Amino acid sequence: MNIVIIGGDAAGMSAASRIKRAKPDINVVVFEKTKDVSYSACGMPYNIADPSREIDDLIVRPAEVFREKQGIDLRLNHEVTKIDPNKKVVYGVNNNGEFEHPYDKLLIATGARPIRLDIPGNNLPGVFVLKNLQDGREIKRYIEERCVKKAVIIGMGYIALEMCEALVNRGILVQMIKPNPRFLPNFSEEIADKIKQEVLKQGIELYFGNINEIRLYNNRLQVISDDTKLDADMVLMATGVKPNSELAKDIHLETSIKDSIAVDKTFNTSNKDIYAAGDCADTYNVITGKKTYVPLALLANRGGIIAADNMLGKKKSFDGIVGTAVFKVFDLQVAKTGLNVKEAEKYGFEPVAVTIKSSSRAHGHPGAKEILIHMVGDKRSGRLLGAQMVGEEGVAHRINSIAVGLHAKITVKEYFQCDLAYAPPFSPVWDPTLMAARQLLKKM
Amino acid sequence: MNIVIIGGDAAGMSAASRIKRAKPDINVVVFEKTKDVSYSACGMPYNIADPSREIDDLIVRPAEVFREKQGIDLRLNHEVTKIDPNKKVVYGVNNNGEFEHPYDKLLIATGARPIRLDIPGNNLPGVFVLKNLQDGREIKRYIEERCVKKAVIIGMGYIALEMCEALVNRGILVQMIKPNPRFLPNFSEEIADKIKQEVLKQGIELYFGNINEIRLYNNRLQVISDDTKLDADMVLMATGVKPNSELAKDIHLETSIKDSIAVDKTFNTSNKDIYAAGDCADTYNVITGKKTYVPLALLANRGGIIAADNMLGKKKSFDGIVGTAVFKVFDLQVAKTGLNVKEAEKYGFEPVAVTIKSSSRAHGHPGAKEILIHMVGDKRSGRLLGAQMVGEEGVAHRINSIAVGLHAKITVKEYFQCDLAYAPPFSPVWDPTLMAARQLLKKM
Numbered sequence: 001m002n003i004v005i006i007g008g009d010a011a012g013m014s015a016a017s018r019i020k021r022a023k024p025d026i027n028v029v030v031f032e033k034t035k036d037v038s039y040s041a042c043g044m045p046y047n048i049a050d051p052s053r054e055i056d057d058l059i060v061r062p063a064e065v066f067r068e069k070q071g072i073d074l075r076l077n078h079e080v081t082k083i084d085p086n087k088k089v090v091y092g093v094n095n096n097g098e099f100e101h102p103y104d105k106l107l108i109a110t111g112a113r114p115i116r117l118d119i120p121g122n123n124l125p126g127v128f129v130l131k132n133l134q135d136g137r138e139i140k141r142y143i144e145e146r147c148v149k150k151a152v153i154i155g156m157g158y159i160a161l162e163m164c165e166a167l168v169n170r171g172i173l174v175q176m177i178k179p180n181p182r183f184l185p186n187f188s189e190e191i192a193d194k195i196k197q198e199v200l201k202q203g204i205e206l207y208f209g210n211i212n213e214i215r216l217y218n219n220r221l222q223v224i225s226d227d228t229k230l231d232a233d234m235v236l237m238a239t240g241v242k243p244n245s246e247l248a249k250d251i252h253l254e255t256s257i258k259d260s261i262a263v264d265k266t267f268n269t270s271n272k273d274i275y276a277a278g279d280c281a282d283t284y285n286v287i288t289g290k291k292t293y294v295p296l297a298l299l300a301n302r303g304g305i306i307a308a309d310n311m312l313g314k315k316k317s318f319d320g321i322v323g324t325a326v327f328k329v330f331d332l333q334v335a336k337t338g339l340n341v342k343e344a345e346k347y348g349f350e351p352v353a354v355t356i357k358s359s360s361r362a363h364g365h366p367g368a369k370e371i372l373i374h375m376v377g378d379k380r381s382g383r384l385l386g387a388q389m390v391g392e393e394g395v396a397h398r399i400n401s402i403a404v405g406l407h408a409k410i411t412v413k414e415y416f417q418c419d420l421a422y423a424p425p426f427s428p429v430w431d432p433t434l435m436a437a438r439q440l441l442k443k444m
Numbered sequence: 445m446n447i448v449i450i451g452g453d454a455a456g457m458s459a460a461s462r463i464k465r466a467k468p469d470i471n472v473v474v475f476e477k478t479k480d481v482s483y484s485a486c487g488m489p490y491n492i493a494d495p496s497r498e499i500d501d502l503i504v505r506p507a508e509v510f511r512e513k514q515g516i517d518l519r520l521n522h523e524v525t526k527i528d529p530n531k532k533v534v535y536g537v538n539n540n541g542e543f544e545h546p547y548d549k550l551l552i553a554t555g556a557r558p559i560r561l562d563i564p565g566n567n568l569p570g571v572f573v574l575k576n577l578q579d580g581r582e583i584k585r586y587i588e589e590r591c592v593k594k595a596v597i598i599g600m601g602y603i604a605l606e607m608c609e610a611l612v613n614r615g616i617l618v619q620m621i622k623p624n625p626r627f628l629p630n631f632s633e634e635i636a637d638k639i640k641q642e643v644l645k646q647g648i649e650l651y652f653g654n655i656n657e658i659r660l661y662n663n664r665l666q667v668i669s670d671d672t673k674l675d676a677d678m679v680l681m682a683t684g685v686k687p688n689s690e691l692a693k694d695i696h697l698e699t700s701i702k703d704s705i706a707v708d709k710t711f712n713t714s715n716k717d718i719y720a721a722g723d724c725a726d727t728y729n730v731i732t733g734k735k736t737y738v739p740l741a742l743l744a745n746r747g748g749i750i751a752a753d754n755m756l757g758k759k760k761s762f763d764g765i766v767g768t769a770v771f772k773v774f775d776l777q778v779a780k781t782g783l784n785v786k787e788a789e790k791y792g793f794e795p796v797a798v799t800i801k802s803s804s805r806a807h808g809h810p811g812a813k814e815i816l817i818h819m820v821g822d823k824r825s826g827r828l829l830g831a832q833m834v835g836e837e838g839v840a841h842r843i844n845s846i847a848v849g850l851h852a853k854i855t856v857k858e859y860f861q862c863d864l865a866y867a868p869p870f871s872p873v874w875d876p877t878l879m880a881a882r883q884l885l886k887k888m
Binding site for chain 2: 010040042043046047050057058060286296297298299301318319321322323324325326327328333335337362363364365366394396397398399400401402403404405407408410414415417418419420421422423424425426427429430431433
């Protein structure tokens with residue numbers, strides 16, 4: 001049996017490892033377009049922040065280990081350009097020319113690519129995106145070689161904010177700009193505002209307006225919007241990603257949100273021998289039961305493993321995600337899970353929400369920090385629908401208790417009855433999430 | 445309508461406040477034996493650790509606020525000594541002699557008291573227990589007045605360990621002793637051992653053996669066990685608590701585990717007009733469906749509120765606890781929830797367990813600390829039964845996601861599918877609890 005995997009990052013290498021562990025005799029070939037496999041992409045901002053670290057520190061498992069210890073036929077610098085689903089062959093190019101390879105089962109794990117704004121100058125030297133390790137390498141080298149003093153980041157999402165902190169930590173002045181005037185529009189206004197104030201407090205300038213062009217100006221770069229001109233030594237575009245689904249679309253596999261490859265709960269595409277997992281594929285949202293697209297690392301790793309099991313004929317099913325995410329921005333931890341009010345409305349719920357202030361530690365315990373929690377419930381069913389939090393401590397893992405509640409489809413009332421941990425250094429007697437549930441119950 | 449509450453701590457004052465908020469016209473009388481109400485008992489070790497803080501900092505709401513702002517008839521230094529359930533009257537003593545008061549509904553919220561070992565010298569000056577604010581006051585004063593240099597703590601439970609850290613932080617040399625040779629017997633051996641090593645690393649000496657006597661010796665105290673004699677300026681007995689249920693037993697209310705007052709899910713005792721909540725009452729364990737006794741703050745606060753609602757005729761029900769607890773000892777966070785293997789066996793489950801090592805942060809992220817997780821599942825039903833964790837960071841709130849899973853009665857497999865938060869500063873891609881679930885699944 002021949003299993004072919006296109007893409008050697010989280011989903012692809014998780015799948016390859018899983019298959020070889022279960023069935024060492026199966027031939028697993030991984031075609032990876034770049035020269036890097038299995039690295040912590042999410043760690044790049046923190047690595048870039050620290051000049052004393054090598055970007056290759058982020059490699060979790062080097063290619064030789066996959067090849068020699070795990071017996072995976074891993075081929076780097078191999079780009080698959082075409083799938084023939086009738087002959088069951090993939091075609092591609094490498095440094096030596098063209099190649100082709102037959103498959104019995106195929107996994108598309110091609111990931112996603114950053115969206116480069118379609119404006120003049122989007123590809124000038126010094127204009128970067130950050131997605132794969134090579135991007136990280138180039139950014140890091142550029143910062144050092146050019147002694148970057150000032151950067152403009154286009155976008156204000158998680159990666160933009162993490163990179164903002166990373167660059168500030170290297171002594172670089174940062175300005176951020178994006179078209180949508182709402183800062184973190186998926187967060188409630190109070191939560192978003194607290195994060196915005198933290199960013200401003202760090203001396204970051206935020207601009208909102210249409211971006212029209214990036215040009216060379218006085219030997220530097222200049223980002224030109226409707227209202228302003230921002231000079232920079234370096235520009236980072238962090239304006240979201242789109243799935244690498246072209247190979248799938250070329251053979252008319254079903255696609256879904258944002259052109260991601262549509263998969264069922266076994267990660268099977270609309271072709272029974274072709275699976276897809278990771279940032280190129282869609283998934284289900286457990287709360288709504290509907291399709292969603294979430295290019296995040298845990299889902300990619302999970303998807304690879306479950307797709308592998310199913311390619312081997314084990315029936316494994318994945319219910320989906322609830323939309324949990326966490327990031328750090330300067331002194332703040334920010335986390336969310338589930339639906340916000342707008343999403344809840346869109347999916348036919350009757351959302352009610354509260355935002356409360358609580359504390360990270362008990363009354364009178366020194367060092368307590370404010371925690372802001374926004375919680376959403378469904379008035380009709382009483383169900384817990386989601387939460388968002390921000391604070392200097394005690395946020396990152398607290399979101400998980402809500403996430404588990406969402407998976408279990410509990411009500412706000414049931415959440416409020418949960419026996420959560422209390423000790424003065426870690427929490428008030430009533431955990432902040434319980435306080436939020438209590439206030440939310442009053443509106444339900 | 446007359447509502448009488450015996451005891452003015454967590455359960456009693458939560459109930460009183462709840463009643464007056466809902467029905468300001470109802471006459472609520474609280475009889476509190478001591479002169480203190482509404483303080484953070486759990487905060488005492490941290491307050492004692494810091495000579496610059498007053499113990500009264502721990503008072504959450506002073507008596508005047510309850511009286512003047514909330515209209516609660518709060519009577520301090522009033523000890524109820526007898527209940528007449530036929531006449532519906534309570535009798536007691538105060539500084540002026542005797543008193544009596546009628547009730548329509550009565551809440552017993554008398555808490556628990558620390559167990560003093562029944563050995564000679566258990567009450568010598570300098571031998572303390574720590575339960576109420578007055579104990580904290582006296583310990584703090586004693587440490588200062590006597591310039592305590594060396595202390596012996598009898599017991600090695602949560603409070604013993606918290607007080608150990610508190611005393612060490614004041615420069616006091618601490619030795620700990622208890623009869624049972626297993627350190628933290630409710631924790632798995634590996635988890636307990638990690639905590640023990642941390643305590644030893646801090647220079648604490650641990651002794652195991654029967655304690656026979658405390659005596660005066662060379663103007664100091666001496667704790668005498670089968671094997672050793674430990675000199676000390678001060679001795680703390682932290683050997684557990686027992687419910688203050690005598691008032692209830694005198695009138696033959698049903699009692700339960702450790703002589704706690706038996707209550708149903710509305711916190712009603714076996715007398716329809718008498719309720720009980722807090723450390724004097726029992727509760728249900730959601731996982732086993734059976735009675736349990738858990739003298740912890742959150743349950744006391746909850747119990748007061750739910751009892752209050754039911755005394756007012758609202759039908760409110762409480763399913764019970766899952767046994768979540770967290771404490772800090774020096775650099776370690778320690779947390780548990782649910783059943784351990786022994787408890788699971790006792791309640792008819794077929795437990796399997798794993799202990800895994802994981803990390804508090806992502807691969808390659810600086811500052812990562814080891815997290816040890818022990819997880820227990822039921823082989824027959826697949827249910828998640830409990831977990832224990834220890835580590836320098838990322839433990840205290842992580843336990844809550846397991847606790848919510850226990851309330852929702854999910855399986856280990858369902859837990860493993862949960863969408864938990866990931867960002868490099870806070871977690872590996874697979875949250876440590878997911879890693880534990882994955883390993884546990886292999887044994888199920």
